[in-house]
Amino acid sequence: MRTLFIGDVHGCAEELDALLAVCGWQPGDRVVLVGDLVAKGPDSAGVLARARERGLLAVRGNHDEHVLRWHQGYVKPGKKLKPQHQQVMDTLAPEDWAYLASLPLYLRLPEFNVVAVHAGMLPGVPLESQHREHLLNLRSITRDGTPSKRVDGGEPWASHWRGPELVLFGHDAMRGIQRYPHALGLDSGCVYGGRLTAYVLPEGRFYSVPARRAYMDATL
Ligand SMILES: [Mn+2]
DSSP states (O other), rough: OEEEEEOOOOOOOOHHHHHHHHHHHBBBBBEESSOOOOSSSSSSHHHHHHHHHHOOOOOHHHHHHHHHHHTTOOOOOTOOOOOOHHHHHHHHHHHHHHHHTTTSSSSEEEOOOOOOOOSSTTTTGGGOOOOOOHHHOOOETTTTEEEEOTTTSSGGGGGOOSSSEEEEEEEOOTTEEEEEEEEEOOOOBBBGTTTEEEEEEETTEEEEESSSSSSTTTTO
C-alpha cells in the first residue's frame, strides 16, 4: 500500500493539506504521522480533525504525551503549562483527545520493514525492549555511549542505527532531514518556518512544502 510518512506537524494544518496535495494523496493511501501533531503551531485541533476524518495513522510524540498527561490529570504540583500547551488544552474536542490517547509509541510496517517512532531508538536494542523515554525523546548518543535527549549531546542516534528495520522518525528539527542507511529523520522544522516533509514508500521519494510562516521561534 502506498504510504506517506510525515514529519512533525505541530498544528500546521494548512501545510499538512498542502503536503498531502503535493504527494498526490488520495483515500486509500496510508499516512503515518511521526508524532508531535499538536502544540506550537496555529491549529492543533484542525490537525487532529483531519487525522480523524481522513483515517491518518500516527505515533505519539513528546508534546502529544505532555498535553495528554495534563488532560488525564497527571499534573505535578506547582507546575504551569506553557502557552503552547495551554492553547491545545483549550481547543481540543473530546474526540480529539480520544484520538491522541489512542496513539501508540511505535508502528511497525512489515511490508516495508519499517518502524515509525517519534524520536529515537537505542542502537542494538530490539524494538520491543526500547524505553518509552527514548522513543519519545532521544536525539543523541554521547561519546561514551550514553543516550541523550539533547541535540548537542553527541552524534545523532540514527547515525549508529544498524537496522535491520528502517526507522522513520521526527523530533529533531535542529538537525533537519537526516538520511542514514537504516534511519530517516523527517522533521524539517515546519512550525519554525522551515518545511513539512514526507517520505513515500514504496517509491522511496521525499516531498516537502514550505511553511506559510514561522509560528514559533526555534529557541523556545
Ligand atoms: Mn518532539
